[in-house]
Amino acid sequence: MHKILFMNTIQKLIPLIFILILFNCGDTKNTDNKDSIKLKANPENSKSEQDTQTALISQGKKLFNSNACAGCHMPNNTAIGPSIKAITTIYAKQNADYIAFFKGKAEPIVDTDPNQVFLMKTNLDSYIKNLSDTQLEALIAYMKSVD
Numbered sequence: 001m002h003k004i005l006f007m008n009t010i011q012k013l014i015p016l017i018f019i020l021i022l023f024n025c026g027d028t029k030n031t032d033n034k035d036s037i038k039l040k041a042n043p044e045n046s047k048s049e050q051d052t053q054t055a056l057i058s059q060g061k062k063l064f065n066s067n068a069c070a071g072c073h074m075p076n077n078t079a080i081g082p083s084i085k086a087i088t089t090i091y092a093k094q095n096a097d098y099i100a101f102f103k104g105k106a107e108p109i110v111d112t113d114p115n116q117v118f119l120m121k122t123n124l125d126s127y128i129k130n131l132s133d134t135q136l137e138a139l140i141a142y143m144k145s146v147d
């Protein structure tokens with residue numbers, strides 16, 4: 001009776017032992033071969049990167065739509081300021097640096113009419129000045145996500 005129970009337990013353990021062996025082999029292979037670590041790690045990385053990106057975009061959208069930006073910038077149509085799409089298109093073409101503009105270290109390139117520049121500058125000097133780098137990155141991520 002005891003023997004049968006014992007055999008049963010062993011039989012149940014066999015698949016587990018197999019899995020452990022497989023798992024261990026996989027591990028040793030990975031430490032031997034750095035490329036395979038990279039390949040294995042990449043899908044997970046890009047997934048968590050995607051999650052971070054999605055979170056950043058939704059944070060940016062909230063910031064943007066809190067009166068500070070959306071009052072003057074619509075996604076696709078010119079309002080008081082150029083549309084988000086117009087801005088991101090020009091920034092992408094010129095490979096321009098949003099952060100530099102936000103921090104007052106780069107001249108405006110989208111609309112250089114002094115009155116327009118002045119309108120935007122009031123934001124730089126008030127609202128944008130008080131945002132953290134992460135919040136700025138979030139705003140940029142959101143703007144770039146607009147189709």
Ligand code: HEC
Nearest residue numbers: 068069072080081082108109110111116117119120123139
């Ligand atoms: C009072 C209206 C107004 C508000 C509010 C406003 N903008 Fe603007 N923005 C403008 C105008 C007008 C321009 C065009 C002048 C210019 O290009 O600098 C502009 C231009 C820009 C540009 C392009 C700058 C360039 O290189 O020419 C960016 C980027 C931008 N705004 C982002 C933002 C963000 C982000 C916010 C919110 C934090 C915001 N704006 C809030 C009016 C506004």
